[in-house]
Amino acid sequence: MSLSRSPSPRxxxxxxxxxxxxxxxxxxxxxxxxxxxxWASAKATPDGVRGYxxxxxxxxxxxxxxxxxxxxxxxxxxxxxxxxxxxxxDDGPKFRRAxxxxxxRWFSGxxxxxxxxxxxxxxxIVWITYLFCWSSIVQLYRRSPxxxxxxxxxxxxSNVEGGVMELKGAREWAIERNSIWNKKKYAAxxxxxxxxxxxxxxxxxxxxxxxxxxxxxxxxxxxLKYPHAEWFWWLDLNTWIMEYDTSLQSHIFNHLESIVYRxxxxxxxxxxxxxxxxxxxxxxxxxxxxxGNPDSLQMLLSQDCAGFNLGSFFIRRSLWADRLLDAWxxxxxxxxxxxxxxxxEQDALEYIYQSQPWVRSGIGFLPQRxxxxxxxxxxxxxxxxxSHYQQEARDFVVNMAGCMYGRDCWSxxxxxxxxxxxxxxxxxxxxKDSVLDTYDGLRGKAKDD
Amino acid sequence: xxxxxxxxxxxxxxxxxxRMPIYRKKQLKPIALLTVAIFSLLxxxxxxxxxxxTSVVVIxxxxxxxxxxxxxxxxESYISKIVANREDYARRHGYRNxxxxxxxxDDAIGDAPKTWAIAPAVRHAMAKYPRSTYFFHxxxxxxxxxxxxxxxxxxxxxxxxxxxxxxxxxxxPPDSIIKxxxxxxxxxxxxxxxxxxxxxxxxSFILKSGDFARFFLDLWxxxxxRNYDFAKAETHGLDHILQWHPTVLARTALVPQRSISxxxxxxLRASPEGTYKDGDLVIQFRGCExxxxxxxxxxxxxxxxxxGIIQTD
Numbered sequence: 001m002s003l004s005r006s007p008s009p010r011x012x013x014x015x016x017x018x019x020x021x022x023x024x025x026x027x028x029x030x031x032x033x034x035x036x037x038x039w040a041s042a043k044a045t046p047d048g049v050r051g052y053x054x055x056x057x058x059x060x061x062x063x064x065x066x067x068x069x070x071x072x073x074x075x076x077x078x079x080x081x082x083x084x085x086x087x088x089x090d091d092g093p094k095f096r097r098a099x100x101x102x103x104x105r106w107f108s109g110x111x112x113x114x115x116x117x118x119x120x121x122x123x124x125i126v127w128i129t130y131l132f133c134w135s136s137i138v139q140l141y142r143r144s145p146x147x148x149x150x151x152x153x154x155x156x157x158s159n160v161e162g163g164v165m166e167l168k169g170a171r172e173w174a175i176e177r178n179s180i181w182n183k184k185k186y187a188a189x190x191x192x193x194x195x196x197x198x199x200x201x202x203x204x205x206x207x208x209x210x211x212x213x214x215x216x217x218x219x220x221x222x223x224l225k226y227p228h229a230e231w232f233w234w235l236d237l238n239t240w241i242m243e244y245d246t247s248l249q250s251h252i253f254n255h256l257e258s259i260v261y262r263x264x265x266x267x268x269x270x271x272x273x274x275x276x277x278x279x280x281x282x283x284x285x286x287x288x289x290x291x292g293n294p295d296s297l298q299m300l301l302s303q304d305c306a307g308f309n310l311g312s313f314f315i316r317r318s319l320w321a322d323r324l325l326d327a328w329x330x331x332x333x334x335x336x337x338x339x340x341x342x343x344x345e346q347d348a349l350e351y352i353y354q355s356q357p358w359v360r361s362g363i364g365f366l367p368q369r370x371x372x373x374x375x376x377x378x379x380x381x382x383x384x385x386x387s388h389y390q391q392e393a394r395d396f397v398v399n400m401a402g403c404m405y406g407r408d409c410w411s412x413x414x415x416x417x418x419x420x421x422x423x424x425x426x427x428x429x430x431x432k433d434s435v436l437d438t439y440d441g442l443r444g445k446a447k448d449d
Numbered sequence: 450x451x452x453x454x455x456x457x458x459x460x461x462x463x464x465x466x467x468r469m470p471i472y473r474k475k476q477l478k479p480i481a482l483l484t485v486a487i488f489s490l491l492x493x494x495x496x497x498x499x500x501x502x503t504s505v506v507v508i509x510x511x512x513x514x515x516x517x518x519x520x521x522x523x524x525e526s527y528i529s530k531i532v533a534n535r536e537d538y539a540r541r542h543g544y545r546n547x548x549x550x551x552x553x554x555d556d557a558i559g560d561a562p563k564t565w566a567i568a569p570a571v572r573h574a575m576a577k578y579p580r581s582t583y584f585f586h587x588x589x590x591x592x593x594x595x596x597x598x599x600x601x602x603x604x605x606x607x608x609x610x611x612x613x614x615x616x617x618x619x620x621x622p623p624d625s626i627i628k629x630x631x632x633x634x635x636x637x638x639x640x641x642x643x644x645x646x647x648x649x650x651x652x653s654f655i656l657k658s659g660d661f662a663r664f665f666l667d668l669w670x671x672x673x674x675r676n677y678d679f680a681k682a683e684t685h686g687l688d689h690i691l692q693w694h695p696t697v698l699a700r701t702a703l704v705p706q707r708s709i710s711x712x713x714x715x716x717l718r719a720s721p722e723g724t725y726k727d728g729d730l731v732i733q734f735r736g737c738e739x740x741x742x743x744x745x746x747x748x749x750x751x752x753x754x755x756x757g758i759i760q761t762d
Binding site for chain 1 (some may be wrong): 493495553554557567570572575576579631661662663664667671672673675677689693694695696697720
């Protein structure tokens with residue numbers, strides 16, 4: 001007898017447990033008990049007999065087990081395409097799902113009988129699924145614990161001067177709307193978390209207290225709110241992320257050791273003494289580049305032509321960061337320096353960096369244009385390539401620093417928004433543009449002649 | 450392949466067969482799946498754990514006693530007494546001594562009072578003995594009176610420290626609104642310090658080396674504090690830091706005064722519960738360098754008593 005594909009071993013067929021058969025049977029090869037399976041038939045249908053088929057085929061495989069969940073993501077699409085299929089093949093075998101044994105037979109028939117049409121349809125389905133679901137699958141992966149995106153939180157300071165102090169005009173609203181849209185798009189693309197920090201003027205931060213030190217409080221709150229995140233990226237409102245295709249990992253964090261410098265003498269616009277000369281400090285305190293280990297970097301920032309710039313910086317969740325955020329504002333220091341510290345928390349950080357050796361080893365500097373490029377004219381009159389945005393280099397972020405002092409924030413934001421859109425235009429538009437350009441060029445030439 | 454006996458029919462529980470028994474083959478898949486699952490789990494665990502910045506270093510051991518000597522103002526005989534006292538204690542327990550000179554730090558201190566030299570001196574000791582864990586700063590106007598008591602058994606041991614720690618106590622007595630944390634363990638503590646009736650007492654504290662120590666000492670020694678004209682210089686600086694910076698407070702244990710810095714009867718702000726009694730570890734002649742007092746004269750009787758103690762041992 002042969003064993004059919006039964007869902008479970010039946011009394012009349014299938015294998016019994018070895019111990020239940022009499023000992024003598026086992027010694028003589030030919031004498032198989034009738035309720036067993038003959039050796040010949042076992043050999044003849046090896047796949048079916050070895051093991052309990054129904055146990056292993058049902059619900060085996062990743063796809064069949066997760067089918068429902070996968071399909072739920074693409075329900076509408078799936079329904080449409082399967083209907084199409086059934087309508088066309090009324091006389092053919094009804095569509096069976098791939099996990100049933102008939103499915104595989106159907107599959108092999110695909111190529112032989114009316115294969116081509118079905119193959120095409122299948123490819124079409126795959127293609128449409130790819131088009132519609134791929135990005136959400138990728139994003140799902142990036143957001144997952146192994147995707148790595150949850151390590152990053154973008155904090156955007158918004159609603160500057162909103163609230164009781166000043167009424168925001170149409171341009172301020174436009175800046176805010178656009179800037180938020182820009183960060184949202186970037187964060188969604190790579191699966192990062194975005195925290196919109198409301199910098200509403202509050203009395204507890206107003207003058208003689210600690211105006212503009214609220215960054216520290218906001219970062220601390222974000223650290224509580226996103227317990228899985230490691231790096232927090234502060235961005236001022238007047239910034240524009242130009243390159244959506246660049247992830248933070250590939251841009252900075254995968255090669256910290258080569259992109260970050262701790263030796264401030266590499267670029268030292270305000271001539272900070274480095275390394276520290278004090279003889280009582282330990283090696284770490286007097287070292288040129290901290291302990292040289294990129295894992296001990298706790299804060300990444302950039303310098304513009306006037307020193308530290310905190311329009312765009314990274315800080316890592318760590319004891320070091322807790323201590324820095326704690327030491328950053330101190331009433332005794334503030335009382336003595338608040339008239340001098342024109343750039344408030346930025347100058348305070350610069351000061352702490354110089355006066356307290358423990359800070360140095362944790363801070364790494366990034367080349368300014370990698371996270372904080374300036375528009376022309378923002379840093380001196382010269383358009384020097386250290387500070388200012390370079391279109392050919394496709395700089396990552398532009399910071400319209402100081403645009404509220406005599407420049408026009410909205411027009412700068414608008415310009416970079418359009419530039420970014422144009423730079424990342426799709427291939428086809430690119431091709432069209434180049435054709436038009438050549439055409440125009442030729443016509444212009446002809447006209448000139 | 451032919452088989453004399455289909456192996457699965459064998460009644461014997463242990464059958465040696467060149468082929469894998471069917472039930473084992475059946476198990477292969479789950480085993481493989483399980484292995485894959487375990488390995489991926491291990492990978493994920495490894496991955497997530499390597500993300501957490503670890504500051505685990507080889508844990509050093511030992512205590513360094515830091516004494517700051519003002520060689521311009523203290524007499525040779527006084528200094529030699531202090532040195533003898535510290536060296537005897539260090540020898541008994543295998544500790545080290547670090548004697549720093551105030552004048553070494555003159556340039557850094559500038560116009561501020563010379564007492565600010567404590568912070569760079571302790572930092573200096575840490576740089577010199579990077580493998581030691583505890584740094585016990587003891588003012589030059591103090592004597593170790595109970596040389597047989599080791600710091601470990603007296604203060605540093607987990608059970609001892611947790612028993613001594615004053616929880617929810619005002620940092621600046623009698624009633625500052627900032628109080629010590631009420632839920633700290635020994636492992637959270639890097640700084641062990643006492644207070645007298647008015648302030649914290651920087652004349653005697655124990656600091657554990659590491660990132661916190663660097664942070665704390667650098668913050669304390671910040672030029673803006675030194676130049677602020679705190680009435681009591683570094684003492685007020687310390688009061689200020691502990692009240693305004695929770696990251697410092699969180700790693701500080703306040704212990705009863707007599708555990709590491711009993712005051713002599715003539716000391717400033719000596720209170721009954723903080724005054725030296727026989728058997729205390731340390732006696733401090735707080736403020737003896739001020740006008741109208743004489744450190745050497747105050748030291749003399751206690752020094753002789755200490756000599757008596759070490760001779761009877």
